[in-house]
Amino acid sequence: xxxxxxxxxxxxxxxxxxxxxxxxxxxxxxxxxxxxxxxxxxxxxxxxxxxxxxxxxxxxxxxxxxxxxxxxxxxxxxxxxxxxxxxxxxxxxxxxxxxxxxxxxxxxxxxxxxxxxxxxxxxxxxxxxxxxxxxxxxxxxxxxxxxxxxxxxxxxxxxxxxxxxxxxxxxxxxxxxxxxxxxxxxxxxxxxxxxxxxxxxxxxxxxxxxxxxxxxxxxxxxxxxxxxxxxxxxxxxxxxxxxxxxxxxxxxxxxxxxxxxxxxxxxxxxxxxxxxxxxxxxxxxxxxxxxxxxxxxxxxxxxxxxxxxxxxxxxxxxxxxxxxxxxxxxxxxxxxxxxxxxxxxxxxxxxxxxxxxxxxxxxxxxxxxxxxxxxxxxxxxxxxxxxxxxxxxxxxxxxxxxxxxxxxxxx
Numbered sequence: 001x002x003x004x005x006x007x008x009x010x011x012x013x014x015x016x017x018x019x020x021x022x023x024x025x026x027x028x029x030x031x032x033x034x035x036x037x038x039x040x041x042x043x044x045x046x047x048x049x050x051x052x053x054x055x056x057x058x059x060x061x062x063x064x065x066x067x068x069x070x071x072x073x074x075x076x077x078x079x080x081x082x083x084x085x086x087x088x089x090x091x092x093x094x095x096x097x098x099x100x101x102x103x104x105x106x107x108x109x110x111x112x113x114x115x116x117x118x119x120x121x122x123x124x125x126x127x128x129x130x131x132x133x134x135x136x137x138x139x140x141x142x143x144x145x146x147x148x149x150x151x152x153x154x155x156x157x158x159x160x161x162x163x164x165x166x167x168x169x170x171x172x173x174x175x176x177x178x179x180x181x182x183x184x185x186x187x188x189x190x191x192x193x194x195x196x197x198x199x200x201x202x203x204x205x206x207x208x209x210x211x212x213x214x215x216x217x218x219x220x221x222x223x224x225x226x227x228x229x230x231x232x233x234x235x236x237x238x239x240x241x242x243x244x245x246x247x248x249x250x251x252x253x254x255x256x257x258x259x260x261x262x263x264x265x266x267x268x269x270x271x272x273x274x275x276x277x278x279x280x281x282x283x284x285x286x287x288x289x290x291x292x293x294x295x296x297x298x299x300x301x302x303x304x305x306x307x308x309x310x311x312x313x314x315x316x317x318x319x320x321x322x323x324x325x326x327x328x329x330x331x332x333x334x335x336x337x338x339x340x341x342x343x344x345x346x347x348x349x350x351x352x353x354x355x356x357x358x359x360x361x362x363x364x365x366x367x368x369x370x371x372x373x374x375x376x377x378x379x380x381x382x383x384x385x386x387x388x389x390x391x392x393x394x395x396x397x398x399x400x401x402x403x404x405x406x407x408x409x410x411x
Contacts, residue, residue: 038107041187041194044201046278049292050186050285051106057310058317059099061343063325068338075376076339080123080329084341089116089125100128102317105175108132109183112147113171115328123329126171136181137164171328173321190284197277219257232256286313307355310348318343346377367391 041047063084067076088097101111108131116125129149137146145167174183187194224232282289288305326341346356360377363369372388375381382388 038187040198041107044194044197044277046197046274046281046292047186047190047194050281050287051103053287053291054106054285055099055102057348058102058314058321058343059095061318061345061347063094064342064344066340066342068340078339083123083126089127092128094126097126097128098321101171101173104128104131105173105183105185107185107187109175109177109185109188110134111173111175111183112149114165115169115171121331129165129170131183168328171325173317173324175317186281186284190281193277193280193284197274200274200277303355310345314345318345344377364392367393 042051064075065078065081065084067074083094085094088094092100097113101113103111105111110131112129112131112134114127114129115123116127118124130151133150135148137148138144139146146164147167147170148162148164151161151163175186176184176189178184278289278292281287282292286309288309290305291309322341322343326339327335329341330339346359360369360374364371364374370389370391372382375383375388
C-alpha cells in the first residue's frame with residue numbers, strides 16, 4: 001500500500017484517504033468512471049455529438065496483432081487476442097475499454113487503462129481508470145513516474161480510496177498535449193465555447209417556456225382603461241400561447257390592429273451562437289461540421305470529408321494508441337522480434353462501398369495489397385490454393401514477378 005490510514009491530502013485537508021486493496025479500489029472505480037463535471041457539456045448537442053463520433057469511431061476499429069519479419073508484415077496469433085478483440089476484463093468488452101479511455105481523454109485530457117498482469121507477467125485484464133482528479137508524481141530517486149487515482153466512496157466523513165500506479169502499469173492516451181505529459185481535453189480547450197452555448201441554451205429554454213413565442217403586438221386607437229387592457233391581453237394570450245394554439249388564425253374587432261414581429265435581436269443572436277458553437281467544436285475536434293448535423297455541403301463533399309476525417313484527422317490519435325499499447329503490452333523480446341499492434345481503420349469505410357472498392361482496386365493495382373489482404377480487411381477467408389497471396393500490378397493486372405522477368409530479359 002502507498003498511503004496510510006488517516007493521511008491528509010495537502011490540496012484538500014478535509015479528505016481522508018483509506019487503505020484499500022486493488023479489488024476494492026476497482027469496485028469503486030467502476031461506479032465512478034464517468035465522473036460528474038461533464039453533465040453540463042453533454043447537454044449541448046454539438047458537444048455530445050462530437051464526443052460520440054470521436055470515441056465510437058476509434059473504439060470500433062479492431063486491433064490487429066502483427067509481426068514484421070524481414071520485409072513481410074504478418075498477422076499472427078497471440079494470447080492477447082481475446083483481451084484486445086473480445087473481452088478486456090470481467091465487466092467490459094474490448095470496445096468499451098477503448099471507448100472509456102478515449103472518452104476520459106476527450107473530456108479531461110488524459111485517459112488511463114490499468115494493465116493487470118498475472119504472476120507470470122502476462123496481461124490478464126485491461127481496466128479503465130477515472131481521469132478526474134488523477135495526479136502525476138515523479139520520484140527523483142528512482143526516476144519513476146507515478147500516477148495517483150482516487151475513487152470516491154459513500155462511506156462516512158467522505159473517506160476515499162486511493163491507489164498509485166507506475167507509468168509502466170498504465171496505458172496512457174492524451175487528447176491534446178503541449179509537453180508530452182499534461183493532457184488537455186475539451187472541457188479545458190473549449191470551456192469558453194461550452195460556457196457561452198450553455199447560457200444560450202438556458203435563454204432558449206426560458207424563451208420557449210410557454211410553448212409558443214409572441215409573434216406580434218395588438219394596437220388600438222381607443223383609450224382603454226386597465227380592465228379593458230387586461231381583458232384583451234388575457235383573451236389574446238389564451239389564443240396565442242401554448243402548442244395547441246400554434247398557427248391559429250386570430251379574428252380582431254373594435255379597431256384592434258395586429259402587427260407581426262420578426263426575430264428579435266436576442267433570437268437572432270441565439271441562432272447565430274448555436275451555429276458558432278458547432279463550428280468551434282468542429283475545429284477543436286477535427287470532426288466535419290456535417291457530422292455534427294450542421295453542414296450544408298453536397299453528398300459528395302460530405303463523403304470526401306468523412307474519408308479525410310478517418311484517414312487524416314484520426315491518424316494522430318490512432319498512431320498514439322498503436323505506439324503506446326504496443327510498447328506497454330508486448331515484452332521487450334516480442335518488440336525486438338517485430339511484434340506490434342495496428343488499428344484497422346478500413347472498417348470505418350464499410351458504409352461507403354464505392355470509396356472502399358476504389359481504394360482496394362488502387363492498392364491491388366499498385367502491388368501494395370494482395371487479394372487475400374483485402375479479403376482479410378473485409379473479414380473474409382483467403383482464396384483457396386493460395387491464389388490470393390500473389391501481388392499484381394496494373395499493366396494488364398499481371399504478376400509482379402513477370403514484370404521483373406521481362407525486365408531482366410530486356411522485354
